[in-house]
Amino acid sequence: MxxxxxxxxxxxxxxxxxxxxxxxxxxxxxxxxxxxxxxVDSPTEASCPATASSAEMEALKSRMGLLEALVSRLAGGEASGTEAQVGLRTAYNQVTGERDRLQQEKTRLTQQVGQLQKTMEELQREVERLRSRPCPQQPPQSVPLYDSSLQPGRGTSHSHPSSRPGRTETSSLRDPSWSYGSPAYQELKAEVAEFPAPRSEGTEDSKGCGELLWVGEPVTHRKADSIAGRYGVWMQDPEAVSPYGSNMLWRIDTVGTEVRQLYGYEDMDQLSRGFPAKVLLLPEAVESTGAAMYHGSLYYQRRRSRTLIRYELGSESIASRRDLPHAGFHGQFPYSWGGYTDIDFAVDENGLWVIYSTNKAKGAIVVSQLDPHNLEVKKSWETNIRKNTVANAFMICGRLYTVASYASPNTTVNYSFDTATSQSKAIAIPFQNQHRYNSMIDYNVAQRKLFAWDNYHMVSYDIRLGKQQ
Structure with missing residues (x-):
C-alpha cells in the first residue's frame, strides 16, 4: 500500500x-x-513511433538505401550512355566524311589516269607517224664551228695561228667542249661539225692494233621483249673459259631496282631467236650498263656503291671485289644520258679497263687499267674530257674514244685519248644511233666490232683501224 x-x-x-x-x-x-x-508526454517527440520493431525499421532503412543507390546509378548510367552515343555519332560522321572525300579523290585520280592513258596513246601514234615519215636531209654546213687542226689538252700537236706571238688568244678560238659548258651545246656542235677522218691508202689494218678510222652502219640482232630491256648491256668474252665456248654471248636487262639476271646464248643465232642456254642469278645487284666479260668472269659495279665485282662464271660465285678509290657512283658522274653510268668497264687488246670520274678530277674522265684477278688499279690516266658531256665511251688498242650524242640519229665519235702518249684530240668519225637512244657502247675484241644497246635493240657496228705507227 x-x-x-x-x-x-x-x-x-x-x-x-x-x-x-x-x-x-x-x-x-x-x-x-x-x-x-x-x-507522461515526451518533451522531444510529438507522437509515438510506429509499432514496428527496431529490427524491421533497420531492414527497411537498408532496403531504402539500396533503392536510392540503384536509382542514382541508373540515372548516372543513362547520362554516360548519352554522352557515349553522342561521341560515337560524331566519330561516325567524321569517318563517313573522310570516306566520301577519299571516294571523290579516287574518282578524280581515275579520271586523270584515263586522260594520261589517252595522251600516251596519242603520243605513241604521233611517234609511229613521225617514224614512218622520212627525215628531211639537212644541207651541209658551209662554215664549220671549230677548226679540225685544234687539238685540246696535252695532246695538242699543231699550233693554232692565234697562238703565234703578237696575236691575242680569245675564248672564241678555244674548243668549248673541253670547258664546263652545257652538254646540250656540245652535242649540237658535234652533230653539225662532222668531217671525215683521214683514210689514206695503205693505212688500214684488219688484224693488228691501230687508230679508229671508220664505224659502219648499225646491224640490229635482237629487240628486247619487255620494258626491262629499254636499257641493257650485251657482250662476248674474248678469252672464254670452259665450260662456255668462244661463241657464247651474254646479256643483262638493266631496267629495275634489283638487276641480277645474266642470260647466256650459245651463239648469235640463238640470241637473235631469243633462246637462252643459261640463266644465272647474280649474288649482288648490277648498277647500270657498264658490265664487261673477260677471261671467264663477269665484271660489274655493285648497285649504289663504288664496289667492283668479279663474278666467276665457272663456279657461279664472286671471285673478288674491291672499291674503286674515290670513284663517283649512283649519279655523281654519269654519261650525258644518265642511267647511273658512273663506272664503265671496258675490254680491249690490252686487257681490262674502267672508265669513271672523281671529285679530284672535277668530272673529267679518268681511265684506269685493272688487274683482272684482284681488281687492283695498275695505272690511271686523267683526261680533260668532261664525262657528262659525252654519251658513252669505249676502249680500242689502249685508246679511249667517246661518242657525242646518244639520241641523234647521225652523230660522231668526237674525241680520243691515247694512254700510250697521254695525248687527246678532237676527231669526228660518223656514228649512227639508228633507234635514237643508245645506252651502251663497247668494243668486242673477239669480233672486232662495236656492240651497242640502242632503245631496246642489240646492234653491232663494223669498224676499221689504221696501222700501228
Missing part, C-alpha cells in the same frame, strides 16, 4: 511539473491482474 501511495504522490508531482500532461490509469491485464499505468 505504501508503494501505491508513493507512486500516486510521484505521479501528482510529475503531473504538476509537466503542466498537467501526465495521466494515471488502472486496469486488469490479460492475466486478470491489476495494472497501474502512468502516461
Amino acid at each position: 505504501w508503494f501505491l501511495a508513493v507512486m500516486w504522490i510521484s505521479s501528482l508531482l510529475i503531473g504538476t511539473q509537466a503542466q498537467n500532461t501526465a495521466t494515471f490509469s488502472r486496469g486488469n491485464d490479460r492475466n486478470r491482474r491489476c495494472q497501474y499505468t502512468f502516461t
Whole structure:
C-alpha cells in the first residue's frame, strides 16, 4: 500500500511539473491482474513511433538505401550512355566524311589516269607517224664551228695561228667542249661539225692494233621483249673459259631496282631467236650498263656503291671485289644520258679497263687499267674530257674514244685519248644511233666490232683501224 501511495504522490508531482500532461490509469491485464499505468508526454517527440520493431525499421532503412543507390546509378548510367552515343555519332560522321572525300579523290585520280592513258596513246601514234615519215636531209654546213687542226689538252700537236706571238688568244678560238659548258651545246656542235677522218691508202689494218678510222652502219640482232630491256648491256668474252665456248654471248636487262639476271646464248643465232642456254642469278645487284666479260668472269659495279665485282662464271660465285678509290657512283658522274653510268668497264687488246670520274678530277674522265684477278688499279690516266658531256665511251688498242650524242640519229665519235702518249684530240668519225637512244657502247675484241644497246635493240657496228705507227 505504501508503494501505491508513493507512486500516486510521484505521479501528482510529475503531473504538476509537466503542466498537467501526465495521466494515471488502472486496469486488469490479460492475466486478470491489476495494472497501474502512468502516461507522461515526451518533451522531444510529438507522437509515438510506429509499432514496428527496431529490427524491421533497420531492414527497411537498408532496403531504402539500396533503392536510392540503384536509382542514382541508373540515372548516372543513362547520362554516360548519352554522352557515349553522342561521341560515337560524331566519330561516325567524321569517318563517313573522310570516306566520301577519299571516294571523290579516287574518282578524280581515275579520271586523270584515263586522260594520261589517252595522251600516251596519242603520243605513241604521233611517234609511229613521225617514224614512218622520212627525215628531211639537212644541207651541209658551209662554215664549220671549230677548226679540225685544234687539238685540246696535252695532246695538242699543231699550233693554232692565234697562238703565234703578237696575236691575242680569245675564248672564241678555244674548243668549248673541253670547258664546263652545257652538254646540250656540245652535242649540237658535234652533230653539225662532222668531217671525215683521214683514210689514206695503205693505212688500214684488219688484224693488228691501230687508230679508229671508220664505224659502219648499225646491224640490229635482237629487240628486247619487255620494258626491262629499254636499257641493257650485251657482250662476248674474248678469252672464254670452259665450260662456255668462244661463241657464247651474254646479256643483262638493266631496267629495275634489283638487276641480277645474266642470260647466256650459245651463239648469235640463238640470241637473235631469243633462246637462252643459261640463266644465272647474280649474288649482288648490277648498277647500270657498264658490265664487261673477260677471261671467264663477269665484271660489274655493285648497285649504289663504288664496289667492283668479279663474278666467276665457272663456279657461279664472286671471285673478288674491291672499291674503286674515290670513284663517283649512283649519279655523281654519269654519261650525258644518265642511267647511273658512273663506272664503265671496258675490254680491249690490252686487257681490262674502267672508265669513271672523281671529285679530284672535277668530272673529267679518268681511265684506269685493272688487274683482272684482284681488281687492283695498275695505272690511271686523267683526261680533260668532261664525262657528262659525252654519251658513252669505249676502249680500242689502249685508246679511249667517246661518242657525242646518244639520241641523234647521225652523230660522231668526237674525241680520243691515247694512254700510250697521254695525248687527246678532237676527231669526228660518223656514228649512227639508228633507234635514237643508245645506252651502251663497247668494243668486242673477239669480233672486232662495236656492240651497242640502242632503245631496246642489240646492234653491232663494223669498224676499221689504221696501222700501228
